[in-house]
Amino acid sequence: MGSFDTIVIGAGMSGVTAARMLADAGHRVVVLEGRDRIGGRMHTDREAGFPVDRGASWIHGIDGSPLWDLVQALRIPTIEYTVGSFQVGGRPIENFDGDGRPMGSDVTARWIDDVDAVDRLLVDEIAASSPGDTYLDVTERALDRSGLTPERIDDIREFFRHRVEEQCGAWIGDLDAHGLDEDAIDGDEVIFPHGYDEVPRRIGAGLDIRFETTATKIVRSTGGVTVHAGDTAFTADQVVVTVPLGALKAGSIEFEPALPEAVAGPVARLGMGVFNKVFIQFDQRFWNEDSYVLRALGEAGEHWHSWYDVSAVSGLPTLLTFAAGPLGRRMQELPDEEVVADVVRALRALYGDAVGEPRAHWVTHWGDDEFSNGSYSYLALGSTHHDHDDLAGPVDGVLHFAGEATWGDEPATVGAAYYSGRRAAERVLGRTVDLDGFAARIIEREQKEAR
Ligand SMILES: Cc1cc2nc3c(=O)[nH]c(=O)nc-3n(C[C@H](O)[C@H](O)[C@H](O)COP(=O)(O)OP(=O)(O)OC[C@H]3O[C@@H](n4cnc5c(N)ncnc54)[C@H](O)[C@@H]3O)c2cc1C
Known part of the structure; x- marks a missing residue:
């Protein structure tokens, strides 16, 4: 049992960012993390002697x-x-055709042109789509309009299916027509x-992180929060919950009182x-x-x-x-x-x-994976871009959410986790946090430690 200004649940990119910004501002912060390591879905395996x-x-x-x-x-x-x-071009890609034969440069150039042309039609189809249209619907309409031969259409259809799978982890027919709107590079x-985990590790160094401590229940009132983790209870003025959408969907944390529709709705509608x-x-x-x-x-x-x-x-x-x-x-x-x-x-x-x-x-x-229950969020049919940011809360002024699924601009990324962690810290502090200063303080602390 301990009393803190803020409890952060999860030591992934969003959690360590929020916790570090709050600690830098003089808050008493504790981070509860179910795993035995920092980084969550940024996980560098070094067992083989090199990073994976x-x-x-x-x-x-x-x-x-x-x-x-x-x-x-x-x-x-x-x-x-x-x-x-x-991407289909831009960098050296060894393409093979449907029979597994290497594609020459002419065929490859035609392939890239084909995909670019249908992608342009797709932009119009997405803009003209209605609620209830899936990404499969809009790609089929664009392919229909392309005027290409059935064989060439088949290859592009397969490519679109794979693109949705890789970008969203979802079947193309489950993704909303707008599901790749935020995918611009x-x-x-x-x-x-x-190894990518150097980023969260260096942000999180020196924080009070309780590993192998899994939050199971959060009780809130206007006066503050109590977070239960097994037999231990932690109390604080506010809590930032950064567990993945998959964990929220699975109900792995009980909220008392239950989450309001403004947050429970996005949890139910967005896909993992x-x-x-x-x-x-x-x-x-x-x-x-x-x-x-x-x-x-x-x-x-x-x-x-x-x-x-x-x-x-x-x-x-x-x-x-x-x-x-x-x-x-x-x-x-x-x-x-x-x-x-x-x-x-x-x-x-x-x-x-x-x-x-x-x-x-x-x-x-x-x-x-018991702590993520999926890889990243996607815009499932029936959800909207607003659902991402609405998921962040706050609820009753004491309960905040952060993490990739709560950031509508580029969900499903490390960037989203970083920016959403900052937003949660800013909401708790009631003021903005400068990112240059944030980085400078990490380096300053490291230099002090090294002396
Ligand atoms: C295979 C894969 C590849 C990816 N590739 C990329 C990529 O190339 N580029 C990119 O930008 N993004 C990529 N992503 C997405 C990116 O990893 C995530 O968006 C980002 O790391 C999420 O950070 P987060 O803080 O929101 O969540 P997480 O990193 O999941 O952090 C949440 C933390 O909460 C902990 N937790 C969960 N439940 C509890 C509980 N009850 N109590 C206490 N702790 C709990 C978890 O253990 C975890 O450490 C990839 C993801 C996967 C899975």
Whole structure:
């Protein structure tokens, strides 16, 4: 039992950001975290002697990004890797046609033009859509208007399905027509050769974080809050809840009194997608040295379709592929070895015997992770962009929510977690928090510790 100004639940990016800003302002803050580590869905596995980011990998677009400014200020190394948001061109991609044959440069150029043309039609269809239209509806209308041959339409249809799966972790027919509105990428994308979790770890260093402490019940009144975690109770004036939308949807925390419709509605309406990663490491590279992505279109890529060359992180030939949406859910029920064998089969259909036996693999299971119950939020049919920001509360002036699902501008990202953590801190403090000063104080503290 202890009494604090603010309790923060969750030590992921949003939680440590909010807690650090509040602590910097002189608040007595405690962070309750169910896991035994900082970072939540930013999870760098270093067991093999090099980093493997099992959760987030990319900053999706560094231009005008305050998250990028923070990474720069903290001098965290990055590598340019611009394809994380499922682009069709721009960087070297080894494309294979529906029969698994390498596509020449002419066919590839036509493919890129085809997708660009239908994407332009899609913008109009989305603008003209009605409530109740899914992303599948608007893509079908755009494809109908394209005038392309049935075979070319089939390949683009498959590509759109995969794009929704990778960006949202959802089946295209479950996503609202506006579900990718916030998906614009400004500038290059980057990954983290030393692991993305350096960001939340450095923000969170020195905070009072109680690990393996799972909040189960939050009782609020206008005077304050009590958070129960097993047999322990923590009291404070206010609480910032950053548990993932999947945990809220599963009812893993009981609220007393129950959440009002203004927050319970968005929790029910927004979707929680599943997006799993499969890293496979080989002794020998069988793809071109300078390729960013290997991609199978049409039938050849029905399940496994895109492999990202992340060898630069470990120095060993390594591909990263994703299983998202329905495949992501099915896949996590299978033994990892079976999943890896299936991925290798798909690669051999493209590269033949050049694909050796993998030397190592990593497979994630975010869909049944007890502390996230999914990978990230998406705009399920029946929800609106407002639902994201409405989810933040506050409720009765004492209960705040933060986390990727509460940030409507670019949900499902690390940036969203960062900005929503700042917003929660600002609401608790009743004033703005300057981000340059925030970064400067982290560095100042680190320098003081080092002395
Ligand atoms: C596989 C994968 C790949 C991704 N790739 C990218 C990417 O490349 N780029 C990008 O920008 N974003 C990516 N994302 C999304 C990004 O990781 C998240 O948006 C972001 O990390 C979420 O931060 P958060 O603070 O909102 O939530 P979290 O990081 O989930 O933090 C919430 C914390 O709450 C804790 N918790 C849950 N329940 C309780 C409880 N009852 N009591 C106490 N603690 C609790 C959890 O353990 C967790 O630590 C990816 C996500 C996944 C899963």
